[in-house]
Amino acid sequence: MNCGIISPGWRGKLIRMTSWRRQHYAAIFISFLNNIKELLLTMLIVFVFGQSSQVGGAMFYTFFYGSILLFSLGSGVIKWLTFQYRLEADELKIKQGFLFKKNRFIRKERIQSIDVNAKMLQRMFRLVELRIETAGGGGEPEFRIVALKQEEAALIKKELLSKDRVPDKGQVTESVSQDDSMTAAYPDEVQKSAHERKFRWELSNRRLVIAALTSSGVGLAVTFAAAATSQLQQLIPEAVYEEIIGWLQHSSFVYIGIVVAFVLFISWVMALINTMLKYGQFTIVKNGDEIHLSRGILEKRQLTLSQKRITAVRIVQNLLRQPFGYVSVYVESACGGRKEEDLSTILIPLCKRGEITELLGEIVPEYAVKRQYAPLPSKSIRKYMIKLIVPAVVSATVIAYFLPYGSWALILPVLAASYGYWQYRDAGIGHTEGILLLKYRTLSRCEVVVPRKRIQAMQSSQTFLQRINDLHTIHVSVMTSIAGKTFTLKHIDRMQQEQQFHWYSYEEKRKE
Known part of the structure; x- marks a missing residue:
């Protein structure tokens, strides 16, 4: 069954989505750069070892690097020519491959989420990247179009996320304005009128700065700074490098402390800039069962989550934010999340602790509960x-x-x-009528809110040392991606363990 879906073309022409379509020609350039990035390490190794061993000459390097450039460009052209897609009423069809043909069919009911990104390369051409996650898709998106016109991405997203099937006969016509390019790419919540919106929340500039100043990404920045510092020997003259090392060896503890403080400061500035670029213009729009998230200054990202697919909420408070009462809120969902967010999805980058219940009541009411914890023995x-x-x-x-x-x-x-x-003081466990509550600290303090019906498994373990004091460790698993996620609380006593298993047991649920 085909569905005639029409959208405005690049120059005002009508494009029928029932025909097989290719990506924007900019996909060739994007694929070319991605191929170069993947081969960059090989190119550097050949250059370094070639210089040290005096193998080859100018002709060798010209041929070698020229072949890589031609191969990368040719691969991009072939991928663009052989990758085609077609949107129908209830599914998205894809065919790709040059020597080995592959046909894929993504049914509408299997789609977990649709993510729209606009990285720097895409924004140069006023394009976006469309990523589709499906049930059991794992950590990577099952389908991706890297170069798509913004209005077409909005149309595909709207059609695939619509709950009603299109009738066999007739046509559905969409008119998408091109005046506001990002409105077309980050779509329905911006185009709906105000009276249709149930809830909207934006991260203010003041809180964006606070989130950046108190970010926990300093550790990653320190690692990057240390790695860059370790390569200084290759970038500066040997005499200067030896002089710096000699100065450090004969310096006092104060001077070394100043150097360390300087590296930490640079790392903190790097983490600050990264957080502001990542979470700038962060917006939440709740429309019925759908939660629309959009964020990013240089790289625009828009994601739509279904409230019914959320399996847990995590409230995270790092050491820098705890004195000021600020927290971040993450959600675990059946479609997984981003690797940089521990396969979770950030719902609220920064808010006051006292605002959590009210905000969750607007966005995910099921998780807006009073959180009370019993301390550990x-x-x-x-x-x-x-x-x-x-x-x-x-x-x-x-x-x-x-x-x-x-x-x-x-x-x-x-x-x-x-x-x-x-x-020990921060750890705790508790439950309401249908919600399990866990609280623990690694570096950051974390609270986990899990509905009983979302728990995939609850287990208990006991080490040899725990047996001496009759203590236990409880493990609670929820569905996030194909692998799932498990939350662990250590050193609860036997009574607390039995209370939680009794609350979770089938017999107790049947009584209710």
Whole structure:
């Protein structure tokens, strides 16, 4: 059954979606750059080892790199020519491949989410990337169009997410304005009138700055800065490098501290800029069962989630935000999430802790519950403290023995014991009539809200050391992607373990 869907063409022509279509020709350029990026390491290895071994000459490098460029360009052209798609009433059809042909059919009812991105390359051509996640699709999208006109992406998304099937006869006509390009790409929630919107929330500029200033991404930035610093020897003259190393070796503890502080400051600035670019213009629009999320300054991203597919809510508060009462809210959903967000989807980048219940009541009312936790038993304290104290004592001993000023490391066991006690104080467990509540701390404090009907499995384990004090570890699994996600709370007592299993048991549910 074909559905005649018509959208405005690039120059005012009508494009029928019943015919097989190719991506925008910019897909050739995008594929070319992606191929170069994948082969970049090989090109660098050949260049470095070729220089050191004196193998080949100008002709060799010209031929080698020229062949890579031609191969990458030819591959992009072939992919563009052989990749075709067609939108029908109840499914999206794809055929691709040059030597090995592949035909795929994505049914509308299997689609979990549709993600629309506009990276820098796409924005140069006023295009977007369409990513479709399906049930059981795993961590990567099952279908992706990397170069699509904005109005066409909006039309495909609207058609695939529509609940009603199109009649066999007749045509459906859509008119999408091109005046506001990003409105077409980030689509329905912007085009609907205000009275049709049930809820809208935006991250203010002030809170965006606070989110950037208190971001936990400094660790990644420090790693990047350290990796860049390790390559300085290749970029500066050897005499200058040896002079810097000699200065550091003869410098006092204060000078070395200044250098470390400078690296941390640069890393913090990098994390600040990254957070502002990532979460700038963050908007939530709730329309019925659908939650529309849009964000990004350089890379625009728009995602539509179904409220019914959300399986858990996580409330995360890192060390920098805790004194000010700010938190971030993530959701776990059946369609998975982004790798940089631990396969979750960020719902609220930053809000006050006291605002959580009200915001969840507007967006996901099922999770807007009063969160009360029972503390862990006092015999759990030493479990949390000892697991941190032992490695801290070993590390402090080694550092104090081998390094100058190493005696400062003797404070590590004290810090480890304090942090272990902090983890114990922050841990807790509880439940309401139909919601399980977990609270724990690794580096950040995390609260997990899981409806009983969303729990895939609840398990309990006990190590040899836990048996001595009759303590247990509880594991709660929910569906997020093909792998799922498990939340763990350690060192609860037997009574708490039995209470949670009784609450979750089939017999208890049948009584209700």
